[in-house]
Amino acid sequence: MNYNTKIRYDIIRNKNKFLYFSLALTIVGILSLIIFHLNLGVDFKAGTNMDISVSKSATQTEVNDVLAAEGYAKATPTVGGSGNERISIRFDEVLDNDQKNKVLDAFKAKYGDDLTSEVNIVSPDIARELGVKTIWAILIASVGIMLYVMIRFEWRFALAANISILYDSFIVIAIFSIFRLEVDLPFIAAVLTTLGYSINDKIVIFDRIRENLRFAQLKTDDQLVELVNASIWQTMARNIYTVLTVVIVTLSIFLLGSSSIKLFSLALLIGLISGAYSTICIASPLWLMLKRGQKQKGKAAGKTAS
Secondary structure: OOOOOOOOOOOOOOHHHHHHHHHHHHHHHHHHHHHOOOEEOOOOOOEEEEEEEOOOOOOHHHHHHHHHHOOOOOOEEEEEOOOOOEEEEEEOOOOOHHHHHHHHHHHHHHHOOOOEEEEEEEOHHHHHHHHHHHHHHHHHHHHHHHHHHHHHOOHHHHHHHHHHHHHHHHHHHHHHHHOOOEEOHHHHHHHHHHHHHHHHHHHHHHHHHHHHHHHOOOOOHHHHHHHHHHHHHHHHHHHHHHHHHHHHHHHHHHHHOOHHHHHHHHHHHHHHHHHHHHHHHHHHHHHHHHHHHHHHHHHHHHHHHO
């Protein structure tokens, strides 16, 4: 059958390269999570997060010295802002009012009384509850997406799509684990947003595969491979342009936005790129493998009946 499209690269016949690469990346991510775990922020780990704005430029060394003098050498400070006037400090312990005031007084003595602060405290119970709710949120979103695709298409499309979007979410988590980037509530929002954009890409290609299946008379495996390849290339431009539009915006936010949303935009950027990759190189080949399994069972049943 002539699909009136130019196949520039045979993605399906080279699917093993992509699947092995994805498997290797998944194994590295699993090992990183086992060995290093996630660098949990104060949202998921009991502790105190203190944001301080001072009236003059601060340096990392000065902040470290102030904290060490107050007995908080293990705290994790970050200096940012356009003029290095914003100081964010993460304490692993829950500070009481006296401890909090002691730290603020130390910074007032160093940088002057013109100081503003915001303190967020998360107790162990709240941190545990947030962690459990996060896991449930991702699971419910995944199941909901799988049911939607199953109703609109069929279970093979649903299974291939769900494996792919879970891969996208895992890649974001794995990269944050490997590079020890902080995981907080905006990170979870980025992962859930990734699920939405990723399934959108997959629906576009699956819809084209289903449409081509209606008019195709498939007699050989090569014809099925050709159909999937053609469907991928027929939707390639649309998928790339859609993802590229969002990537440009996200990259701009990451490069020009404030430090408070940098990790959110980075997680979203990783998820968008992974989603575009998995749509083409994982979801479609997985559906083909499942479809082949159905045809082989059908042939085996026919031979048994005869």
